[in-house]
Amino acid sequence: DRLTKGLAKLREKQRSGDPDDVKVLTAMTYLQDQANNQRGVYGSLEQLELYYKKSSKREDNLFSLVRVSSLIGEILATEHYGSIFLKDFPESDKVDGVRRLMLSSLFFGGEYKKSLEVAEVLIDKVSKPSEQHDICLFVLGGSHFYLGNFEKAQPFLEQHVKEYPKSKLIMHSEYFQGSNLTRLQYWDKAAKL
Numbered sequence: 001d002r003l004t005k006g007l008a009k010l011r012e013k014q015r016s017g018d019p020d021d022v023k024v025l026t027a028m029t030y031l032q033d034q035a036n037n038q039r040g041v042y043g044s045l046e047q048l049e050l051y052y053k054k055s056s057k058r059e060d061n062l063f064s065l066v067r068v069s070s071l072i073g074e075i076l077a078t079e080h081y082g083s084i085f086l087k088d089f090p091e092s093d094k095v096d097g098v099r100r101l102m103l104s105s106l107f108f109g110g111e112y113k114k115s116l117e118v119a120e121v122l123i124d125k126v127s128k129p130s131e132q133h134d135i136c137l138f139v140l141g142g143s144h145f146y147l148g149n150f151e152k153a154q155p156f157l158e159q160h161v162k163e164y165p166k167s168k169l170i171m172h173s174e175y176f177q178g179s180n181l182t183r184l185q186y187w188d189k190a191a192k193l
Helices: 002-016 020-034 038-051 058-071 075-088 095-108 112-122 131-146 150-163 170-183 187-192
Strands: none
Touching: 020 038, 038 058, 038 075, 058 075, 058 095, 075 095, 095 112, 095 131, 112 131, 131 150, 131 170, 150 170, 170 187
16 A cells, blocks of 8 residues: 555656656756866756656746757757757746847857847847847847858948947957958048047
């Protein structure tokens, strides 16, 4: 009778989405983080996402997975798990952060065509002024610059420099803006910048 009751409790816990394995993996994530092993953090968070999708902490775990994958340079994983997050938690207060992480990860990973596609979709969805609009403008200008679309890049670069003078990315934008003008052979304007 005790075994039957214990087995029933165990099965109920498994179905709830938060079995003891989730606690163990969460503890492992914490320990890896304390040891500054971001690859370890990524591995345990990925295990939580792959095997425990019913967990009550899934939103936080998935957001952390997107953040850590971006930190360690796993560009495709950032995009993959970010897309899952946006689909499964569209009303989350972390949506803007996930979008920003996805976009910056793609751009700084050299995926300019893909980052351009994502930024073109996001630019109309994000509020203005905001960090998300800031990164979208930067990525649009920078991606066009790196892809050799200098005519298309210039308006985005000018808008970014004008609207976000205190941006973390302003130095990059100013460089792109000046360099872009030299490619367009506007020597006087480029020289001033």
